[in-house]
Amino acid sequence: MKIVVSGGGTGGHIYPALALIREIQKENNDAEFLYIGTKNGLESKLVSRENIPFQSIHITGFKRKISFENVKTIFRFLKGVRDSKRILKEFNPDIVIGTGGYVCGPVVYAATQLHIPTIVHEQNSVPGLTNKFLSRYVNKVAICFDEAKEYFPSDKVVFTGNPRASEVIGKDGIKGRLSTGLSTTKPTVLIFGGSRGARPINEAVVKAFSALAEKPYQILYITGDVHFEDVKKEIELIGNPKNVVIKPFVHNMPEVLAGIDLVVSRAGATTIAEITSLGIPSILVPSPYVTNNHQEKNARSLSDNGAAELLLEKDLNHKSLVNHIDRILLNQDTLKEMKIKAKKIGVPDSASRLYSVMKQLINVKQR
Incomplete structure (x- = not known):
């Protein structure tokens, strides 16, 4: 063939x-x-x-x-x-x-x-x-x-x-966590803005550091190569919370995703395909700068079915970000229900x- x-x-x-x-x-x-x-x-x-x-x-x-x-x-x-x-x-x-x-x-x-x-x-x-x-x-x-x-x-x-x-099915989540320096036992949030990162998401995360530092969960925060140096400068001023691991990029995303409990990301088609196939609940912040606003429509296909929460960029700030994470990750019934619904959508x-x-x-x- x-x-x-x-x-x-x-x-x-x-x-x-x-x-x-x-x-x-x-x-x-x-x-x-x-x-x-x-x-x-x-x-x-x-x-x-x-x-x-x-x-x-x-x-x-x-x-x-x-x-x-x-x-x-x-x-x-x-x-x-x-x-x-x-x-x-x-x-x-x-x-x-x-x-x-x-x-x-x-x-x-x-x-x-x-x-x-x-x-x-x-x-x-x-x-x-x-x-x-x-x-x-x-x-x-x-x-x-x-x-x-x-x-x-x-x-x-x-x-x-x-x-x-x-490609994300059957990966070792423990190995994925260890590869990024994460604990293998704590509930884990992955925050990223696509391969190049997203400035609005980065700004909200950095401002949320003081609140996140007090949480019982850990965060893998991927800034994107383009934004890493700017984020680093901010970290030098305010400090890096012990429960937040910061990376510019990861090359083993399928493996990393296998060990994640909640994702905060843009609503690109590839990301949605990966997280739904694994049944990972998500908080989706669609980019408003794409053709025909297709990311928001992608995101609504999950949020309308209870598999994700939609957080529009205009409503994104450090407080709304932390509130959304807490509402899902600190409520086991909500987390379990969203996992089931995400898995139903996955192919x-x-x-x-x-x-x-x-x-x-x-x-x-x-x-």
Whole structure:
């Protein structure tokens, strides 16, 4: 089986793609992969670390406002389609899957023109422009939130969940705690703002240090590399509570999550996939700066079902943060109920579900 994967721009598009590849490699030793992305995108760095063959095309995204740059993008798209066709003909894949980001546009569209089976995977509750465009041409659209159904042709939609969810299952939580210097016995909160961190969350946490220092639980606080030095300066002035472990970044997040009782974070699709598959209650602070406010809609899909508490950024401060944490973590009945509800939403077998859809399309093509 030969598979082309394309996805780029953000980790939210790339990590699910890599999780899917790893799942397929476990099930099929003979599978061959080619990842098509952009040369300067994050995908080029992340994919190369996995030793997956990588080729690039040049493409940019459309501006949402009228701009001459969009005219240039149309020409780049057409050239990207030509380049993608050349690459696809050379590799001769059995299927092509796009996991989001503008690079998927020409790659997946080229595959449809060559009559290669195609899938797009939409991680969010509100899809991006590229996936909405491609949904008219592909064979299947895999979704992670029921709310996304309305944006796509109903006969093409299949619910698979996010492949990243499969990667956090079965990890050693004790090992995860020890790797970050946490106690193995205390209730534990993980606070983070995504891979780069989030300034509003950081500001609220630092101001909450004096209150958190008195709590019977411990906190793993991940600032994000970009914000770590600023947070460090604040810590030098006010001191670091003994029950707060501060890190700029962790590279073993699946392992760390396995030892966590409560998460405070943004509401990115990958984070939601991970915490629900593990049944971890959460306090979600969606970023208001994303396209179509999709993070708030992601978050409401959990909060409306009792699996999370929604804390809008405009309402976030050190007092509201501590109050939300206490209300969940210091009440065992609330914590237990939220765990059950989060677990109901999770799709831990999402990678194998998506792989199953891929195999079905390949089998239909081969008949």
